[in-house]
Amino acid sequence: MQVEAGELLKKIQFPTDLRNLKEADLEQVCKELRQYIVDIVSVNGGHFAASLGVVELTVALHYALNTPYDQILFDVGHQAYGHKILTGRRENFHTNRIFGGLSGFPKRSESEYDSFGVGHSSTSISAALGMAVASEYKGETDRQHVAIIGDGALTGGMAFEALNHAGIEKSNLLVILNDNCMSIDPNVGAMKEYLTSITTSKSYNKFRDDLVSVLSKISKNGPNAYGWAKKLEQSIKGTLLKNSNLFESLNFRYFGPVDGHDVNKLVKTIEDLKHINGPKLLHVVTVKGKGYALAEKDQTKWHAPGLFDKITGEIKKSVPDKPQPPKYQDVFGHTLVELAESNDKIMGITPAMPSGSSMNIMMKAMPNRAFDVGIAEQHAVTFSAGLAAQGLVPFCNIYSSFMQRAYDQVIHDVALQNLNVVFCLDRAGLVGADGPTHHGAYDIAFMRCVPNLVVSSPMNEEELRNLMYTAQLPDKGPFVIRYPRGNGVMPDWKHPFKELTIGKGRKVCDGEEIAILTFGHIGNEASKAIQKLSEDGIHPAHYDLRFAKPLDTELLHEVFKKYRKVITVEDGCLPGGIGSAVIEFMSENQYDADVTRLGIPDTIVEHGEQQELWQICGYDATGIEAAVRKLTTGIKTESLVG
Structure with missing residues (x-):
């Protein structure tokens, strides 16, 4: 037009x-x-x-x-x-x-x-x-x-x-x-x-x-x-x-x-x-x-409303023909209230993003237990540390790219004191049209090097709920849960809570010759790739690591004893990321394997649609499929970034 x-x-x-x-x-x-x-x-x-x-x-x-x-x-x-x-x-x-x-x-x-x-x-x-x-x-x-x-x-x-x-x-x-x-x-x-x-x-x-x-x-x-x-x-x-x-x-x-x-x-x-x-x-x-x-x-609603009819003001939304998975942020918001109803120690904190992070759900349900502290990420983290020092369990919800601004406080005020602050990092990974200032590219790398931190990421909505449930249990210490912008994969997502064993991943499917190790929601792209590869008789194994820190060493021993070709996939930067952690493990334990790392390359990724950027960086379903085929047939694949 x-x-x-x-x-x-x-x-x-x-x-x-x-x-x-x-x-x-x-x-x-x-x-x-x-x-x-x-x-x-x-x-x-x-x-x-x-x-x-x-x-x-x-x-x-x-x-x-x-x-x-x-x-x-x-x-x-x-x-x-x-x-x-x-x-x-x-x-x-x-x-x-x-x-x-x-x-x-x-x-x-x-x-x-x-x-x-x-x-x-x-x-x-x-x-x-x-x-x-x-x-x-x-x-x-x-x-x-x-x-x-x-x-x-x-x-x-x-x-x-x-x-x-x-x-x-x-x-x-x-x-x-x-x-x-x-x-x-x-x-x-x-x-x-x-x-x-x-x-x-x-x-x-x-x-x-x-x-x-x-x-x-x-x-x-x-x-x-x-x-x-x-x-x-x-x-x-x-x-x-x-x-x-x-x-x-x-x-x-x-x-x-x-x-x-x-x-x-x-x-x-x-x-x-x-x-x-x-x-x-x-x-x-x-x-x-x-x-x-x-x-x-309604200034909040119209901050970034999407497409709309300028005459009537009707915001245009496609009507799905079947139930859709919820946004991860909404799963977080509803789950937090559900947990807080049974644990009176839980508090919610956000730095000026109550609607963007869905903390507004708890602020409405429990206004005396949820805090918008203004655009002040450093304060949000240390305020949370103060709450935790008095025996409460703060869920500090900050966009991944904004958490960069509070890194000293994470180390100095939370990790060094081993306080049970739960950091829920929304918009982790490539976020789409907001571009490089908002991509949550670096949190895996900068969080996994800090002592006392647990660093985790769910592959779906049920895992997000279970990670949140696990993080608020007694004596868990500092706990990071990263999840992406946008929708999950489970329309039916509200299942009973289960405690997860910290540092334990899971085998999604067994396979032959090649193992794919994924971290977080991007694992669903690997599942799509495996389904497509199976049509041609190629059957890679798939492991959901779930934790970047501590790593599931038992799982990794299994992988490197059984497979000589390994692909790691993460919606985060390659330097210092989950692929680097896997290679460190391989080296320290003297394994010898051909490891291909897929993730955000060491360059600035510009703005575009989220799926579009995954494809450009080579770790959407098509990119994962191509990486597997390269390892099995030697066909050369190229990334558009670099």
Whole structure:
């Protein structure tokens, strides 16, 4: 479907074209840009509400600043669709998040306007400060550096570390706080309450309306006038807000809050702020999903709704002709409540992903036992450790790629103390359209080297339930359960719990000549390959390892005594992964076998459909089948990656 841009938008290829328009045209540009995002996302999918909320801010920034010389950094990047459309990518925007097309996030290799690659939250202020210091060092004193960060991302500890550092630098840094009370789910915590107190202070809002322009003019009249104005402003702010301003206490010049949907006011404000040196923070109040009524009403649902009818708002979902397996995340959510009903020590923790991880099921059923701690993975892990130190059993649910941010806490606060924290790593392996910033590629490698950790992965929903049941039993210590994004394989999945023996895998089927060792859900691809191979009289054995740590040594002894050709399959990185663990075992026990490892290669895997990426990396059913045939017939197989 061909989507046509509006009359003004179609004239804008780059921000220079935008800056050639009259300021009076900007409201119409915003309307057309917002409509274009609705038109494209409704038929192609992608993140939605976040970009609608910053249309006016995006237009104002590119109008008031000299991009790409002036540098804009979007935190996380969900909200950068308008930015991409205005910076030379409108005609290709229909390829967004499709294999070989545009990334769903800002990406340096994609455009010079994407000054820093993002995908995880709370990085923008640190990166923008680094750029600002570099520009100052190079003598580029006229260059602007702008970090746009949401109030949700501001809960991340890294953002506070950056604010703390930036406050002692003199660099030309502008932080724009996009305050909409949302990340993916509604924001929580004291920061939310603090920002609400600012935005609802009527006397302060009346005072600040003319503050920006006044100070920008005074600042041009010399340092004495500027210093006097700053003292006066701080005094009035302190009186009106009754508390000292948090950002001012960190040596930021604070301006706002301003209406984030008044594009002309935003342009004037940004132009004024260009003349004020040092670190500044502009507090902008927006509505996530602005301009699309349904997205404004239910911002979580419309964060990334998939395909939908833009007129009726009906989200398009295929209707299966038979019962479908559930998503692994939903099996986790329902199972956690079931376990917690019989074990009053169980607690649930998630860092700002209650709906994405299905922790919201427990939060609804047992609100006093489930915690959304905000975008703060490090805190989530150590908070869980504190609960475990008092005899509770926390299930800490974090996306695999986000767990990378809390690795020190896993080692220092959990593993060293051998605390019974259950880490449920959602989105483990290749995740699909979110791409390399979100692929859970490395957790097997970085978890299996840590003492005291149990590292496991279920091949199906029943195994996930049994691993969760086993992990909450007494004296199990730190326990990692990794599972992928998307659906499992068992429509009938809710079976009675069984305790699993830690470090014991299982033989899925016996075979001849070749053994396939799999870890986790990807084992189902091996089962498909074995079924196809059997049609040609090839019968490899299949073992589900289930545990990467500790390994099932009895099972591996059986494999290497019986088979001289072995294939390992994992939805994780090959360096340091389960295949490496198997080779280590083989070497340490002086076995001699031909081992082929299938998994994520030592390269960056871009975005695309999950099944598509498995195929490209060579470990879907077809790739496994080809690897078996190569070992049995010598036929050469090639991977498209590498």
